[in-house]
Amino acid sequence: MSAPNAGAHTAHAEAGHDHHPAEGHAHGSLRGYLIGFALSVFLTAVPFWLVMGEVLESKQLTAFVIMAFAMVQIVVHIVFFLHMTSSAEEGWSMMALIFTLIIIVIAMAGSLWVMHHLNTNTMPFHDMRQML
Amino acid sequence: MTTLARDANTGDEAPVFYVKDEHAHPEGSSTMLGFWIYLMSDCLIFAVLFAIYGVLGGSYAAGPAPKDLFDLGLVAVNTAMLLLSSLTFGFAMLEMMKSNVRGTLFWLVVTAVFGLAFLGIELYEFAHLIHIGATPQRSAFLSAFFTLVGTHGLHVTFGIVWLATLWVQMRRHGLIEANRRRLMCLSMFWHFLDVIWIGVFTFVYLMGVLR
Numbered sequence: 045m046s047a048p049n050a051g052a053h054t055a056h057a058e059a060g061h062d063h064h065p066a067e068g069h070a071h072g073s074l075r076g077y078l079i080g081f082a083l084s085v086f087l088t089a090v091p092f093w094l095v096m097g098e099v100l101e102s103k104q105l106t107a108f109v110i111m112a113f114a115m116v117q118i119v120v121h122i123v124f125f126l127h128m129t130s131s132a133e134e135g136w137s138m139m140a141l142i143f144t145l146i147i148i149v150i151a152m153a154g155s156l157w158v159m160h161h162l163n164t165n166t167m168p169f170h171d172m173r174q175m176l
Numbered sequence: 177m178t179t180l181a182r183d184a185n186t187g188d189e190a191p192v193f194y195v196k197d198e199h200a201h202p203e204g205s206s207t208m209l210g211f212w213i214y215l216m217s218d219c220l221i222f223a224v225l226f227a228i229y230g231v232l233g234g235s236y237a238a239g240p241a242p243k244d245l246f247d248l249g250l251v252a253v254n255t256a257m258l259l260l261s262s263l264t265f266g267f268a269m270l271e272m273m274k275s276n277v278r279g280t281l282f283w284l285v286v287t288a289v290f291g292l293a294f295l296g297i298e299l300y301e302f303a304h305l306i307h308i309g310a311t312p313q314r315s316a317f318l319s320a321f322f323t324l325v326g327t328h329g330l331h332v333t334f335g336i337v338w339l340a341t342l343w344v345q346m347r348r349h350g351l352i353e354a355n356r357r358r359l360m361c362l363s364m365f366w367h368f369l370d371v372i373w374i375g376v377f378t379f380v381y382l383m384g385v386l387r
Contacts, residue, residue: 077266084259088377092252095382103386110386114378118371125262125367133209140209144216148223155227 072127080124087117204357211361215368218331222372225327229320229380234387237315242384245310247301251381254297255373258332261290262370269363277350280359284343287366291336298329321380328376331369338362 091110093099100106122128122141130138233242264286271279302322305311312322342362346355 072266072269074267074270077263077270080266081259081263084262088252088255088259088374091378091382092248092255095385096248096252107383107386110378110382114374117374121262121367121371121374125266125370126364133212136209137212140213140216144219147220151220151223152227152230156230159231 072124076124080120083120083124084117087113087120204353207357208360208364211364215364218368219372222324222327222375225320225324226375226379229324232316232320233380233384235316237317239315239318240310241317242381242387245305246381246385248381248385250297250301251377254294254301255377257290257294257297258370258373261287261294262367264290265363265366269359272351272356272359275351277346280351281343281346284339284346288336288339288343291332291339295329295332295336298325302326324380325376328369328372331372335362335366335369338365 091113094106094110100109128137128141132138264283268280268283268287271283305318310318312319339362342355342358345358349355
């Protein structure tokens, strides 16, 4: 996580701009934004291509791959655009992020799990395929 | 810096466990963390809306399914608009770091144009859906879809309002400390909306068409 930021930092120092010591968070550099943008374009284009071109035979595999791409792209945005590091705001930003992620996982997985079972166990079967 | 006042000498006096000398905080020193926590709470709103969509996304009530409704080409253009606006906002931040007011204002205008293009395309899509009868009232899937995507669009709308306000502020007062702070908050807000959009185009549009 800190590698691109470290690179941004050295590029910043080489460029000779004065660094504001009062502001204890990273701002990124032109290079950082362009790398993030290039990665995002790639990580966006491939899922669209996979779905629109119906490249893979298996729909499940396609779904799995585009979800993986989305996860990676979210991390890319958080690192390159939001400049999130484990040391930002003395680590409190990271703590808030981790806490939020835990809540999100509980809320999402819990809702889907409970409602899936509710649907399969209590609904009358309009669609017989659900029984398989 | 923080000293706990504790009177250990006298046994009859209860010890005091709080900071006695409250040190000064410079104005705005905690704004970024506070705004980050706001974004995290906003994240929870979207998480709940995604969960609702995940639960109801397959309930078509014999109505249209995502495959019949979504035009992925349009969504790809929309995604490009938001991604480009994120990049141009980055350029605005770089100009701000160089204390270049004109450059910052210019890139903010470019960002707003991309943001408005995104909103225009989204509103066109919504209008088209409503026109062909795929209204929020049609099925649980469409209710969840309009709520989730509409909430994101509303965030972008307010982001543009904020951007316009800040633009006027910066023209008047330049890159003063308060404006820099506001711009950093808006930058986080804007990039955050792009992160949410990754979830929207993956889970709603791409996965919807796959189903």
